[in-house]
Amino acid sequence: MANHAEALAPVFVPVARDRVALALAGVALLALVALPWALGGGASALARAIGGDGAYWPLLAAAVALAYAAWRGHDRASAAICAVALAWAFVHAFALGKTGPSFGIGAALTLGVLTAGLARSVARRGAFHGDATVATIVVVIAALLLVFIFFPVGKSLVAALFDAQGRFAPGLAAERLLSPDVWGLGCLSGGTRCGVAVNSALLATIVGLGSTAIGLVLALVVQRGGSRYSGVTRLMSILPIITPPFVLALALVVLFGRTGVVTGWLSDWFGIPRSRWLYGLPGVTIAQLLTFSPIAFMLLLGALQAISPALEEAAQTLRASRWRVFRTVTWPLLRPALANAFLLGFVESLADFGNPIVLAGNYEVLSTKIFFAVAGAQHDPGRAAALATVLLGLTLVAFWLQQRWIGRRSYVTVSGKGDGGIPAPLPRAVWLGCFGFAAAWIVFTLACYGIILAGGFVKDIGRGDMALHLGHFASGFGIDFSGGAPRFTGSAWNSLFTTIEVAAVAAPLTAAVGLLSAYVITRHDFAGRRAFEFLTMVSFAIPGTVIGVAYIVAFNVAPLELTGGMAILVLCFVFRNMPVGVRAGVAALAQIDKTLDEASSTLRASTVRTLTRVILPLLKPAIVATLVFSFTHAMTAVSAVIFLATAKYNLATVYIIGRVEAGEYPLAIAYSSVLIVFMLAVLLAVQAAVGEARLGRRSAAALTVGHS
């Protein structure tokens, strides 16, 4: 560490005794002496040491030594003590593995404090330009990411190398990764079925192309049609936020399934026979198009609005026809955004779990296949891990292509103050075609949402029994007022309360971790800043199913045994949604002049004071946007948490999927409508409280930026 510090020299080194480190040492001692070390209560580290487990004495000694070193201002010694104690705690715990205790509250506090102490003392030796606050933020967040993203994902990928009995089997791994079940192309030549990876890639390609095309048509109509259609923008910016990912698949089943409403009409009036055409590629494709085209729309609308009308006007004054203007100016400028939208749709489709699980039928895709490998009768974590590796690989290739092709190539032609001017009208035929299609698509989308919102109120929407009926809401959300205090007797209450609780706990943590990361990334220069930025963003590229498998594999044994509890749900949401907070924070901080930090600093404010008095108040819109996003996202997510939810801590989405699998469509639909209405209410309430214009723009921006 000393060499490192000298390499960074000269730096600002504070001179005083380190009171904060002293306090940290105190907290560590307290945790070691008084708090239960292991999960589920029990003895503290001190009690364990006295009880004969000698492995805990070094930790106690380290805490005492840290206090002394902090008192004397021996920063190098503090750093060494923290590093050695941390290494000892982890090595000891992992060496014991399954046979040892799992880290509990005492261990978590001790390890956290030691990490912070390490960061501080390294900073006081000169790293991070001597800024202990920045050092603590960076090191603690990096440590959390290593533990909760890289460790589980890494461990689950390694799990692919072992067979069901836990024996090392590289041959089996190769077989799993390369088997025709995964990569087979039989469907092209007819006869047999294609491999699951090929299925996923085919679906993702169709959805990528389709959602881009639909998004472009809608964006053209909205942008060229003027403010008349701003309602469409609003709808499209809100729908993806409040919709659980299987809702549109449910709507399609109810409308077009074998006993669906529309199928019934077609059969009665035109004699078209009822069939199961929906289940498989067609149904999943339509559902994913409905789900993901709003995202492509927002992205492409942004791109269209970034094309200065003056360019098109210039082309017009050069005697170009409408068609020529579109073909030679508008289209080429749009191309990077189109490629971006395609890859986004591709990646979203690959990662999607909710729609395939409802609609895919015999058309197997990676995300659901992974789930059944873990949850199904076969229970083969090695196979799940192998499939997760394939899914992760496909996703990373798509992200790599995105960075490589279009990461830097964006044409922003509106700079600073707008030129004014009006976008050129589209060629008449194109306009009519676009308008007609857009109108039809919007009607279709609204019909899907309509049937979900209304479907819970009839007897059995799944079989076309349309008699008014409130029984589904009563069984799901019944409240018994008979005994004085109301009792929540409905079967859905338990999961709904858990979901709200988890989302409400995760949201502020997500915002804190994300925005603090954004702050150090944008405002401070330190060795490894780029690597840190990559660390904070990388979880976005990991599909939820992969994270779910990884958490199951990594966190079901000591020393990090978390499965079955509520904490793992919260942690999963925090680290999955964190990149959105980082993006929102980076974007918002770019708007805040850095001289404000410098002014604060020259006015003798510490980094903490600058952060709390200057930066955070100015970041308020980004904070609210991140809170809303992570809350709603935690409410609607399925893919990762379906692996982690339990009967005791069940989540709304997982409960609904369970009802769907049991064929209880009416209850599933009633519950979905409750979720959608609840989230819409939350969103509208926050918008009303914060000022609508600001948040609407921010949250949409955070969403599209976050996904790209």
Added chain:
Amino acid sequence: MTRKVSGEVVFEGVTKRYGDVRAVDDVSFRVADGELVTLLGPSGCGKTTTLRMVAGLEAVSQGRVLIGGEDVTLRAANERNVSMVFQSYALFPHMTVLENVCYGPVSMRASKDAARELAAAKLAMLGLTGFEKRLPSELSGGQQQRVAVARSLVLEPAVLLFDEPLSNLDAKLRRRVREEIRELQQQLQLTVLYVTHDQEEALAVSDTVIVMDAGRIAQQGTPQELYEAPNSRFLADFIGDANLIDGELTVTAAGASFAAGGVAAPVRAHGAKSGPATLALRPHELRVVAAGEGVLEGVCRRAAYLGSRVEYVVATPWGELLAFDGDVRGRRARDEAVGIAFDPRAAILVPRQETGNR
């Protein structure tokens, strides 16, 4: 107001590297206590980096910075007895004027009442009483600038730094504010380091001007010294306008003469020796006279009427010379044959060895 700490600033061989680029290259200077020193130079010359190293906003790569005799090279910005007025003012947009000015004292753990008292005194000094409750966005540019000054004065720092404080003000206001800054500095005996790229501003407010070029100090002196005895071509050209003529200096017992393009004219040598030399002639020192009446003969190429003077470009054997002539009534016409006259004492001989570009 109690104990006045010394604001002497000393730079000892300070270098700032960004990768391979030396933004500031082995710079040494001293700002005496109570003095206003300006760092002047074209953009990218390292003047702002130098200022930020005094503030502690940039780390020094090599060398030492001393404030009040104390080595502060390794101190962070919030541990230095220095305040700064930023080019953008950097007022906290979410705080009122009073909260902005109170920010420093509260950072120093003053009580709320003490902070308010200090702030009120400084606001009164700058004529901002009555604006306490306003947000920065509700003030004019000039008022924002005063708030920024009040905010940095409130801690009574040993050194006050100004980073191009006038560049966001309109031309008329600029003149007034710079006079106010100078007055304030004299009245409070402040030690001030002031960065600007505007040479007129530098000449107007400074005790000493340090001209920087390409990360080094090009020349240092009082405004008068810099204007009347620039030590290089760069300086003669940068401070005020100058016609620069390369030629030959001949010094004899009778006097000195400067020759170029086959025409010689008498000059004052100021101790220079015979040999190749560069002559700097300020345009306002040149008079455009009738043909045959000047030291140089020429043809008027352009004459632009500016009300208080006429700006001529005259083609002469010494090249095209720029001349500002106050005789607006006897204006010469284009293509008229004219003469150029100047006082030998106005001719500045610039040392030749400094002319090369680094």
